[in-house]
Amino acid sequence: MGNYYGSGTIIKKGKFSSFDPAADTEQETFNKTKKPKNRTKKSNTLNVKIVESDDRGRLNLLHYIIDRILKGTEHFKLPKNLSQNLIADVNEAHGPQNWAKKQPEFANIFNKKQGISYRKFRAQEAAIQKQREKHARMKLMKSLVDQILKNEFPLKYTVTESFLINDIANYETITKWLNAQAEYYKLYQQRSRNIAKSALKAKKASTKTKVANTTPLTDSQIYALGKRRITGENSDIPTEKLEALIKNLGLLPKQPPLKSITGIEKKSKKNRSKIKAKWISSMDTRQREAWRSLKPKYQNEYFVAGKVTLAFHKNSSSVKPLNEASAEEIIKLNKKKNENWDYKKIDWDNT
Numbered sequence: 001m002g003n004y005y006g007s008g009t010i011i012k013k014g015k016f017s018s019f020d021p022a023a024d025t026e027q028e029t030f031n032k033t034k035k036p037k038n039r040t041k042k043s044n045t046l047n048v049k050i051v052e053s054d055d056r057g058r059l060n061l062l063h064y065i066i067d068r069i070l071k072g073t074e075h076f077k078l079p080k081n082l083s084q085n086l087i088a089d090v091n092e093a094h095g096p097q098n099w100a101k102k103q104p105e106f107a108n109i110f111n112k113k114q115g116i117s118y119r120k121f122r123a124q125e126a127a128i129q130k131q132r133e134k135h136a137r138m139k140l141m142k143s144l145v146d147q148i149l150k151n152e153f154p155l156k157y158t159v160t161e162s163f164l165i166n167d168i169a170n171y172e173t174i175t176k177w178l179n180a181q182a183e184y185y186k187l188y189q190q191r192s193r194n195i196a197k198s199a200l201k202a203k204k205a206s207t208k209t210k211v212a213n214t215t216p217l218t219d220s221q222i223y224a225l226g227k228r229r230i231t232g233e234n235s236d237i238p239t240e241k242l243e244a245l246i247k248n249l250g251l252l253p254k255q256p257p258l259k260s261i262t263g264i265e266k267k268s269k270k271n272r273s274k275i276k277a278k279w280i281s282s283m284d285t286r287q288r289e290a291w292r293s294l295k296p297k298y299q300n301e302y303f304v305a306g307k308v309t310l311a312f313h314k315n316s317s318s319v320k321p322l323n324e325a326s327a328e329e330i331i332k333l334n335k336k337k338n339e340n341w342d343y344k345k346i347d348w349d350n351t
Contacts, residue, residue, distance in 0.1 A: 057083055058103070061090075065100040066110050070117050136161050137181070144178050145191045217250075226250030229302070232310040245298075245308070248290035253283060255306045276303060 061082065068076045078087070078096060093099035100106055140157060147155050155174055159165055171177040178184055217225070226246035237245075256279050283291065291299065298308045 054083060054085060057086055059105070061086060061096075062100055062103050062105060062109060063113075065096045066106070066113055069097065069100070069110075070113055133161070133163055136164060138183070138187075140164065141178060141181060141184065141187055142191065144174065145184075145188050146195075148188075149192055149195055222247060222250035224250070229307050230310060231307055237310070244293070248293050249302065249308060251287055251290040252302065253279075253287060255279070255303055279303075 061079070064079065076096075078090065090096055090099045093102060140159065143157060144155055147153075157174060159168065168174060168177050171180065223246055226249035229249040229252075230246060256275055280288070280291065294302070301308050
């Protein structure tokens, strides 16, 4: 830092002066002086800290032992971070309980902790009792609501809890007591929905789809039914296999309703497989054997449409023998044989 000469004031490095260069007076210089710090001698607090740490450890150990006494624990291990002095004192007192009872703060800490533990115990007992009362009240209300929904009058109930007996005694009838409960309306709606759902399930189970061919059919009826379930002709299938196919189709039950199959997207293939498995499980032994004897192609066709389509194959040769041809056809063939071929003429029948 350099020097600065201003009007009437001079600031020099480390000094302050009001000397004016034009004046003849001597320069007055004020040296900067630091204020003396109030220094206190360091006191040796090592012994004090040791005493404080020992006393804190003693109180912590006392709280630890009192907590175990209140819990009813007779044998327990001491903490591992105890000082050697405390371990020696406990051993000298022949046990942690005896050592704790000799401490001057034992009675005060024990009484306070005992009061807190008792209050916690009473609060827990009160909460448990409240839950029991709520459970007993709800059990009685459910029984009464179910009787009302089933039109079972007069209402019957049995109560053994004293608080419920005293509470019901304040009302003229059990119905008035039930209407006075805060949870009655919500419980009534919930139980009514549950009863309606169970009734609907029972109705669905009773009206479950049954196998169509429950009554035994004669062989002629089975054959006629199987023939109606085949469309088309196939000259390649032997007569024995065709008869067996007709019989198997006649034994099968009617396919599931088309409404449950149509409209199923590719993502819903599981629904279709579930319907198919349920339908197959409803068959009897003969129907299952007939179903297994069908080819997978025929199985899929029958499951969806209720019919099996057989391909119609034409004969490879469509030329008739001469002995079956008419006179006109023979004359026509002779004309074509004698006719000269004209490359300009286009025969659209042969193209």
